[in-house]
Each structure stands twice: as C-alpha cells, then as structure tokens.
Amino acid sequence: MHRITPYIRAQRWPALAAAALFLLLASCSTPPVPSKERKVYIDRQDARYVLFRDKKPFIIKGAAGFSNFEALHAAGGNTIRTWDTAGLGDVLDRAHASGIAVIAGIPIPLSRSLGFYKDTARVTALYNACHALVNRYKDHPALLMWCLGNEVDFPYRPRFRPFYKTYNRLLEMIHSQDPDHPVTTALINFDRRCIYNIRWKVKGLDLISLNIFGELPNLERDLKNFSWFWNGPFLISEWGINGPWETETTAWGAPIENTSNKKAEQYLQRYTDHMPVDNPRFLGACIFYWGQKQEVTHTWFSLFSENGAASPIVQTMQQIWTGQPPTHKAPPLKYMLLEGKGARDNILLGPGTVNAAEILFDTAVGDSLRVTWEIVPEDWYTRYRGDVNARKPVVLDSLLLSLKGNKTSFRAPAKEGPYRIFATVSDAYGNFVSANTPFYVVAP
Template sequence: MSKVYAQIHKLFPLLLFAAFVNCSGPEPTKEENSAVRIRQENGKYTIYRDGKPFTIKGAAGFSHFSELKQAGGNTLRTWDTTHLDEILDSARAHDLAVIVGLPIPNNNDIGQYQDPAIIRIRYRALQSLVRKHKGDRAILMWCLGNELDFPYKLIYRHFYEDFNDLTDMIHREDPDHPVTTTVLNFNSKYIANIQLLCDIDVISFNIFSNLKNLRNDLAGFSWFWNGPYLLLEWGIDGPWHGAEETAWGAFIENTSKKKADVYLKRYQQELPVEDPRLIGACAFFWGHKQETTHTWFSIFDETGESSETVATMQYIWSGKPSKVKYPEVQYMLLNQKGARDNIMLNPGATASAEVLMSAGHKDVKSVKWQLFKEDWYQENQMNNIKKLRPLNHLIPAGSGLHTQFVSPSEEGPYRLFATIYDHCGHFASCNTPFYVVSDK
C-alpha cells in the first residue's frame, strides 16, 4: 500500500479514467453461496440474504428490538461492539439483522496509525471479534469506522494502509458479509478516495439537513461513481444544522410531534427511495440518548416508553398507519411566553409554566417536569453525552399540565422540560430554555 500511495500523484489520472470506465458499479466476485450478497440486476442494486432479496428497513441504535419488529423494521445499525453478544442474541430472537460497527480512530489522530504496537493490537482485537461472530446469522454486514475522513494527502498513507489491512482481514476471515464505512454527508472527494484507495463493498452516508441535496449530489457525481449506497443515519436535524437559537445561544428544540412530522416529510420528500442504487436506510436514534438534551434525538424515553416517531416509522416501513393515538403537544409557555421570546428570570423568582395539548389528544396519565442547568456553552457542547442532574427540588411534586417553580439562584442558562405520558406506554415531550439574570 505504501508504494502505491507514494506513486498516487503520477497514477491519479490513469486511476480516474479506469474508475470512469467502470462506473457502472462493482460486479460480484465472491462465491455464490455467501450468506449476504449485493448484486446489480437490471440496473438495480439489491441485497440478497440467504438467497432472498432483502431491503434494509433500519434504525440506528442497539435496543428496543421488539418495538422495531412490531413497527415493520428489520435491521439495527450499531457503532461499536459493546454488549455485542446480547445484541446479536436479541436480534436473532426477533428475526432482525444487525450492521455491526467496528470502531477505529479517525485519520486526524495520526499517532494511532503510526505506532506499530497500537496497530497490531487493534488488528488482533478486530480479527478475534470477526472470527468469533462471523457465523452469526443475525449479522448483515460490518461497518468499519463511523464518519471517517478520507483525505488525499501523503501524510495519511498510514491510515489508508491500516484501513485496507483491516478490510482485507474482514473479507478474508468472513467472505459471507459485506464491509461498509460511513461518510458524513455527501463528500465527492472522500468518495473518490474510497473508490481509488480502499476496498469496501458499499459506501454509507450519515445525512440529516443535507438530505434534500442528495439526489442532485448523486446525479452530479455519477460520471465517476455509480455504485450502491446506504443511509446509516438519517432523521431530524441536530442543533448544529441551523437550529433556531435564543439571544444567548441556546438551541430551540422541536416538540416530539414536530419531530415525528419531520421524519415523515423528510422520508417522503427528501430521501431518494426511488433510486435503484439505494439499498436501505436507518433512522436515527432508535433509543434514548443525551446529545445536547436528553430528548433531542431520543425516540424512546429512559424507561422505554415510545414517542410518536415510532408510529411514523411504522407507516414508513409497513405502509400501514398506526392505530395508536399518541399524546400530542402543541407548545409550552413559561410565564405566558414561548422559547423564541428570550425568556429571562430573576434569581429565586416564582415562575409558571403550562403545556398546551392538541384537541383530541388529551389522554394524560402524568406529567414529568424537569429543570436542568444547561451546559451547551461548554467544550463539545452539542455532542455532550454527560447525563445531567435535574434541579427538581425547585418544582413541586405532582404537577399536571400547569406548574409553578422557583427559578435557580445562580445566574446562567437553564431549560425546563415537560414529558407527558398517556395510559398506554407512550409519551410526548417539549422544553423551553430560559436565562437567570440578576437585577442587582
């Protein structure tokens, strides 16, 4: 690999021409008895699993297997191998497939790719894992790395050497399951380098706000690359994608109802489901996680109850509308103001809050109010996965859709959450940021 890379500047035009000539996509070269195969037939790419066509109806996460199956999904995508034995056991029990994430550092961590001892340990660890699980029927494919960069600079030759050593090892140890990797958004330079310098079976993308551009991006680069692809993360926008902000920079989060509407609209209008190159997609995030807030991406709450996005995904995967009526929040008011009103409170002041529900969606069993001090202004603010401690001593217990609370004594940004539960294991959520500022 190092010799090839050293000559890449000289060979690039020839390689570019070769890729152009063969832009119709990879032809299958493995034994026909492989468990999973990606084939091109009559201009369309299809996954074959156990000899039968298989379209990925997936979710990015590692839990809620039963709910995924009941909603019409068939695949989970993970990012690492934590609790992989349990995940594969549960997937098999629910007849689900798993795209197993094999985590590796990004290439900007150069030390991880220049130290032979680190490289050797990583190689042996992943080889051992592939050998252990390669015969598991629940595995659909391997995903080496997540949102890696694939730049064209000689300094990254060690990264490419190690990446190719690992993909070669996976192909050798487990010829029955394809290998993919993910790129953040559609990046033609990265795609070109993957095609020219790497050996994977299918390219995957994580795309959110840029999903609306994907059709044009694919068409504009089809002269060079016209192979199959996956969407391993798609869904609502993160706060880093142009979310509205308060005057002090707090991100304004949609209600759970608006999020469910975004999933459906994005699927119907932006996701290129008609593209014969697309072999599947995974909605993000099938579970509960802290990222900016504990509700921003979470389709389930921490106790396992489900939000309306589950019903949306059921309609997307099965074509059948859900019969479940989820509690539906219109908005929250804090002192009769909304999040876009830049709410400021004095320390120790009494404030009132209420949640307004949509007509016909008023099945309310309980309301959980929570108050948190924000940490969005800290380093890595939008990707913070630290679980925050609520300041619930400031909120009276047993509050319904209306509550009063005492604002914190310490100046700074805060956020008030309301989670509304019905009697059938479903919830709706909303929150409002506010700022405590002293009048002294």
C-alpha cells in the same frame, strides 16, 4: 474537476484528457459481483443494486441503536445498525431473537489520529482485536454486514498514508476471514472528498453509507451530479431531523428543539419528500436514534423515553414501514409556554423568581395523561470540540413548586446561566411526548 496545468499545450488537451479519464474510470471501476453462494451479497440486476440475504432480496428498514429490538420488529423494521463492539454478542443474540439483522460497527480511530496509525504496536493490537472479533461473530445468524469505521474521514494528503495502510489491511482481513458479509463505512453527509479518496485509496468496500440529517433534501441531487465518478450502491446509516448543530438557536446559542409531535411530522415529511427510495442504488435507511440518549438534550433524537415508552416518531416509522396507522395515537401535544412566551422569545428570568409554565394540546385530552416536569442546566460544556456529553445533567427538581394538570410553577435557579424546562406527557398505552423551553437566568 481539477484544472489541468497551463504548461500543457492546448493541442494536446483532447488526447491527454481522454487518457486521464480512461485511467480514472479504470481505477474506479465497479467491484466484481460477489459469489451468490454468500449469505449476504449485493448484486446488480439491470440498473438496480439489490442486497440479498439468504438468497432473498432484503431492503433495509432500519434504525441506529442498541436496544428495543422487539419494538423495532413490531413497527415493521428489520435491521439495527451499531457503531460499537461493546456487548456485540449480546446485541446479536437479542436482535436475532426479535427477527432483527445487525449492521455491526467496528470502531477505529479517526484518520487524523496519526500518532496512533504510526504506532506499530497499537496498530497491531487493533488488527488482532478486529481479527478476533470478526472470527468470533462472522457466523452469527443475525449479522448482516460490517461497518468499518464511523465518520473516520478520508483525507487527501500523503501524510495520511499510515491511516490508509491500516484501513486497507483491516478491510482485506475482514473480507478474507468473512467472505459472507459485505463491508461498508459511514461518512458524514454526502462528502465528495471522502468518496474521491475511498475510490482511489481504499480497495474493496462493498458499499458506502451516509449519516445525513439536514442535508437529506439535497441527497438526490448530489447523487445525480456525482454519478459520473461514483455510481455504486449506498445505505443511509443515520437519518433524522436537523441536529442541534444545524438548527435555530436562542440569542445565547441554545438550540431550539421542537415538540415530539412536530418532530414526528418532520420525520414523515422528510422521508416522504426526500428519502431516495426509488434510486436504483438505494439499499435502505436507518433512522436515528432507536433508544434513549443524551445529545444536547435527553429528548432531541431519543425515540424512546428512559423508561421505554415510545415517542410518536416510532408510530410514524410504523406507518412508513407497514402502511398501518397506530392503534393508539400519542398524546396531541402542541407546544409549551413559559410566562406566556415560546423558546424563540429568548426568555430571561431573574434568579429565584417564581414563574409559570404550561403545555397546550391540539385537542381535548382526558385525565389519564401523566405530566412530568423537569428543570436542568443547559448541556453546555464539552471537553473537546465536537464531543457530546453522554449523561443527562442533574435535574433541579427542588425548584418545582406546584403541579396542576398541564401547568406548573417553579423558582428560577439562583445561579446565573442557561437552563431548560422540560415537560414529558405519558399515556396508558406506552406512548410519550415531550416539549422543552430554554431560558437564561440573568443576575441583576
């Protein structure tokens, strides 16, 4: 809590503190319970918040992404969370056909984009576009809730008033046009500053959503310690293993990525030990990322390969959501070695030198597995700090010299710089596993 100014005399402190606390709690009171005639609403039953959909309790067993809805349903999931409106109609239709609900993200500029929020014409265009979007899709049977903004940040300073004015206007519009669906926003981690300002300056959010990775083990503690100020319902809108920004790196700063199999173990351990499923405010969670995407590597968060094969993490989520183990387990990949070394050995290679790499398995495997090797430049350059490249770097496949089972030989690139070698192992049941090792080419 903020320290009271020393100019207040000590004997007045108890009365002033009590008054301040009363006003604070009054301004941060829990929103009224919505009408139970709505299609989707959050109710408080005793000490627990419950999300209702079509008058039935609905626990979000979700994923963040835009595709693979049939696989999500087959694994026991029931919700997809998006953060973009591009192709929203198609997403809603495909999700509905697969029995999947949709948390529809409405993207807006970050709060620090003050040039935007001070521009009346651009704000009006945003408002009109959101108004049209909400009215177009508010009656779609797949819609579960709206998410107004993804990681936009909610700052303190008065100069951000144009942002708050626009945000509250959009929020009021969504509620007035679509009273049937709750509205949330997604924060980075458990951010007390943002939660303070949401409670003080934002009127009408039904719940708060959290995008949380490496900080998930601390969430239950944070929720408890901050419950004196905010004790409302929450959704974990993205969760997973540590991101590239919070993991071990090589000497030249390349994040070290675990194998798919090790990541599957980490997902299970993180969910079992740290997901606050017994917290009475918890409405569910969405794993990240239900699809294939480039984020430092094309495998870091991807639960599916480029051709639609499923990683062992999908099998882990099936076990979590249904309690049923997979019929065919993914290949038991253990690790990769490059010239007998691992990623943490900071591997340096000479330009044009011939080198050997291999992958090892925990148990014996048959001949039915298919191994694909790739060499790519490190995804090193971003235009703006905090950006991630959306496209996988060009594969340098001409450097591969020979392939034999779980081994390959390759020629190191001639150009100095950071690279990675990837191995992807596919089986006959639609599963894949992967491993990669970063290395650096050093010119003599």
